Amino acid sequence: MRQSVISVALPDQSYNIAIVPNGFDQLGNWVIVQAEGVNLGRQILLVSNPAIFKLYGDRVVASLTKVGFIVAVHLIPAGEQHKTLASVQKIYDSALKHRLERSSTMVALGGGVVGDMTGFAASTWLRGINFVQVPTSLLAMVDASIGGKTGVNHPKGKNLIGAFHQPRLVFIDPLVLQTLPRREFRAGMAEVIKYGVIGSPGFFEQMEAAEKLSDVQSIAPELLESIVVQSCQAKADVVSQDEKEAGLRAILNYGHTIGHAVESLGNYQDLNHGEAVAVGMVAAGRIAAGMGLWDQENCDRQEALITKAGLPVTLPVVDHGGIVTALLSDKKVKAGKVRFVLPTAIGAVVIRDDVPENLLRSVLAELGESLE
Amino acid sequence: MRQSVISVALPDQSYNIAIVPNGFDQLGNWVIVQAEGVNLGRQILLVSNPAIFKLYGDRVVASLTKVGFIVAVHLIPAGEQHKTLASVQKIYDSALKHRLERSSTMVALGGGVVGDMTGFAASTWLRGINFVQVPTSLLAMVDASIGGKTGVNHPKGKNLIGAFHQPRLVFIDPLVLQTLPRREFRAGMAEVIKYGVIGSPGFFEQMEAAEKLSDVQSIAPELLESIVVQSCQAKADVVSQDEKEAGLRAILNYGHTIGHAVESLGNYQDLNHGEAVAVGMVAAGRIAAGMGLWDQENCDRQEALITKAGLPVTLPVVDHGGIVTALLSDKKVKAGKVRFVLPTAIGAVVIRDDVPENLLRSVLAELGESLE
Numbered sequence: 001m002r003q004s005v006i007s008v009a010l011p012d013q014s015y016n017i018a019i020v021p022n023g024f025d026q027l028g029n030w031v032i033v034q035a036e037g038v039n040l041g042r043q044i045l046l047v048s049n050p051a052i053f054k055l056y057g058d059r060v061v062a063s064l065t066k067v068g069f070i071v072a073v074h075l076i077p078a079g080e081q082h083k084t085l086a087s088v089q090k091i092y093d094s095a096l097k098h099r100l101e102r103s104s105t106m107v108a109l110g111g112g113v114v115g116d117m118t119g120f121a122a123s124t125w126l127r128g129i130n131f132v133q134v135p136t137s138l139l140a141m142v143d144a145s146i147g148g149k150t151g152v153n154h155p156k157g158k159n160l161i162g163a164f165h166q167p168r169l170v171f172i173d174p175l176v177l178q179t180l181p182r183r184e185f186r187a188g189m190a191e192v193i194k195y196g197v198i199g200s201p202g203f204f205e206q207m208e209a210a211e212k213l214s215d216v217q218s219i220a221p222e223l224l225e226s227i228v229v230q231s232c233q234a235k236a237d238v239v240s241q242d243e244k245e246a247g248l249r250a251i252l253n254y255g256h257t258i259g260h261a262v263e264s265l266g267n268y269q270d271l272n273h274g275e276a277v278a279v280g281m282v283a284a285g286r287i288a289a290g291m292g293l294w295d296q297e298n299c300d301r302q303e304a305l306i307t308k309a310g311l312p313v314t315l316p317v318v319d320h321g322g323i324v325t326a327l328l329s330d331k332k333v334k335a336g337k338v339r340f341v342l343p344t345a346i347g348a349v350v351i352r353d354d355v356p357e358n359l360l361r362s363v364l365a366e367l368g369e370s371l372e
Numbered sequence: 373m374r375q376s377v378i379s380v381a382l383p384d385q386s387y388n389i390a391i392v393p394n395g396f397d398q399l400g401n402w403v404i405v406q407a408e409g410v411n412l413g414r415q416i417l418l419v420s421n422p423a424i425f426k427l428y429g430d431r432v433v434a435s436l437t438k439v440g441f442i443v444a445v446h447l448i449p450a451g452e453q454h455k456t457l458a459s460v461q462k463i464y465d466s467a468l469k470h471r472l473e474r475s476s477t478m479v480a481l482g483g484g485v486v487g488d489m490t491g492f493a494a495s496t497w498l499r500g501i502n503f504v505q506v507p508t509s510l511l512a513m514v515d516a517s518i519g520g521k522t523g524v525n526h527p528k529g530k531n532l533i534g535a536f537h538q539p540r541l542v543f544i545d546p547l548v549l550q551t552l553p554r555r556e557f558r559a560g561m562a563e564v565i566k567y568g569v570i571g572s573p574g575f576f577e578q579m580e581a582a583e584k585l586s587d588v589q590s591i592a593p594e595l596l597e598s599i600v601v602q603s604c605q606a607k608a609d610v611v612s613q614d615e616k617e618a619g620l621r622a623i624l625n626y627g628h629t630i631g632h633a634v635e636s637l638g639n640y641q642d643l644n645h646g647e648a649v650a651v652g653m654v655a656a657g658r659i660a661a662g663m664g665l666w667d668q669e670n671c672d673r674q675e676a677l678i679t680k681a682g683l684p685v686t687l688p689v690v691d692h693g694g695i696v697t698a699l700l701s702d703k704k705v706k707a708g709k710v711r712f713v714l715p716t717a718i719g720a721v722v723i724r725d726d727v728p729e730n731l732l733r734s735v736l737a738e739l740g741e742s743l744e
Contacts, residue, residue: 124534
């Protein structure tokens with residue numbers, strides 16, 4: 001299978017996403033090649049969680065050691081509930097113990113939680129050291145690992161504490177997805193479908209044409225790789241044009257406005273992030289149709305593709321009024337107005353802050369009954 | 373008295389240092405003017421400590437409120453021992469409570485501890501919000517508030533956790549220095565003298581010519597203002613050329629290499645930061661003389677000026693071997709080599725990593741007896 005290299009071009013620091021099937025044995029060499037011109041030092045702190053490290057840790061450590069790095073390992077328990085400042089403090093302790101210098105590197109091997117926390121620790125240790133992402137979940141590969149967003153949760157809200165810190169390299173082996181739990185794979189597919197809707201009609205059609213999408217085992221390795229490559233390319237294109245979310249990057253929040261509210265109301269238990277985004281896209285699509293921005297046919301195509309990927313198109317029983325309140329406390333709220341990303345075609349979106357509250361409420365009512 | 377505006381020109385975000393004698397009543401207007409083109413939102417979180425807030429809080433809050441800001445106040449206890457991640461976490465809690473948005477602003481009113489922590493909180497809340505520095509100590513005015521270094525201490529080392537985050541405005545009333553405790557004022561003078569040695573022979577001579585330098589009360593307001601303006605200009609010039617400490621900015625560490633080691637060995641109790649820097653400059657000067665880089669006359673002039681400012685030129689009784697060990701664990705160490713900033717003239721320095729260990733030890737022996 002082919003290798004792909006996608007460039008993320010940024011004013012201060014450009015870097016590549018390398019997609020290398022069955023590539024962990026080559027990670028060390030890729031790090032050396034990709035960091036050309038950067039003094040990487042010798043010390044690496046590899047951060048992972050026990051389950052992922054058990055699967056891939058030996059190969060990754062061996063690959064890094066072979067090219068001359070000294071690798072220390074820091075494991076954090078799996079799960080969003082550990083994405084806290086307290087966990088980052090333990091990474092700092094390891095960084096001190098292993099004498100990481102300004103030229104040293106932290107490598108994140110794992111899903112979004114590991115990547116977000118390791119990136120934040122790398123961003124704030126000695127005011128910023130080198131950082132390499134080795135994402136192992138679909139969600140982390142196509143979304144979290146690209147773009148430099150790092151951070152942890154505040155007890156009262158997700159990702160409220162964080163920093164922008166770009167990696168030196170994102171290294172992806174798409175074949176590791178074959179061991180990903182089914183529900184986690186599907187969660188990543190929500191972001192994948194998002195890229196189709198916001199900017200890639202051809203990619204959307206490719207997924208529509210696939211025989212099956214809901215199980216990674218029934219997706220051909222070539223299609224799986226293509227899904228990862230096209231999604232990474234889509235994210236890289238947007239991030240390259242708008243590193244700090246000043247404008248364009250906001251379109252990546254498609255499906256996330258209502259998605260976040262649903263997620264937080266369910267206390268992150270009922271729906272995972274990808275499932276919430278899936279329902280959020282359904283809601284945004286219907287709002288767009290209700291405002292006359294999108295035609296019903298495309299709205300239906302989106303819902304069919306989401307269903308095909310094994311993702312939900314309806315809400316669990318939640319407090320609809322609570323969703324509206326939660327929207328107003330979202331960190332992206334500007335001067336009290338809620339901004340929605342709404343599709344106008346398969347492959348095009350607009351940003352609007354004038355969604356009528358009664359339309360929002362009626363769409364929520366269509367998607368599921370309220371606790372009220 | 374005149375007002376001065378010094379520009380810090382950076383690729384991504386330029387900003388001004390406004391030096392306005394007796395100016396706190398005008399702070400609100402300055403914030404509005406200086407943030408032209410930036411959406412500042414309406415919510416401000418003012419961070420200070422109880423003693424400083426008691427002196428200036430009412431004027432500052434009134435000035436900000438008058439121009440339309442909603443001001444919430446967060447007080448943190450004074451002292452370096454509170455410059456921790458736990459204190460920052462409390463600032464986050466206030467930020468959440470007062471619903472700070474991405475366009476909101478944190479204002480730091482106080483010395484270096486308040487500024488460093490508030491800056492770090494502003495840098496990491498919602499991945500970075502607006503930040504205004506209102507330094508009230510000489511050290512904070514001429515050093516800490518300029519350049520975007522923010523951070524907190526790790527239990528095992530100062531400033532190990534941090535980020536670069538540039539303020540929108542640094543606003544200084546030099547007259548507040550007249551109420552600064554004598555020892556704190558002198559500590560700031562160490563950095564002021566540093567600017568003379570590393571790049572401003574005229575400024576150095578101006579201080580040599582001053583009648584007195586050791587007490588703020590015996591310094592004419594015009595000279596005091598000139599000291600602040602020239603020091604800010606010196607720091608701004610260096611920072612503008614090297615935002616992220618890639619090269620030139622390292623010269624600002626003059627006196628800090630040994631200074632940091634002395635400070636940390638004394639557990640930050642024996643000498644404060646400025647006093648340690650003063651002794652560090654004396655040591656660096658003698659090392660430079662010992663290596664034939666600097667002539668003895670200038671070495672003596674530097675020590676005379678440091679003495680005139682009421683600062684120490686000798687070490688307290690400390691473990692000299694411990695200083696050497698501490699130097700090797702400094703966060704600026706690259707691949708095990710200690711880099712010293714050494715003067716070659718009044719107004720010029722070079723960076724060297726080849727200081728002979730026996731010269732270092734003999735200079736330490738000259739400066740005071742060892743615990744060993």
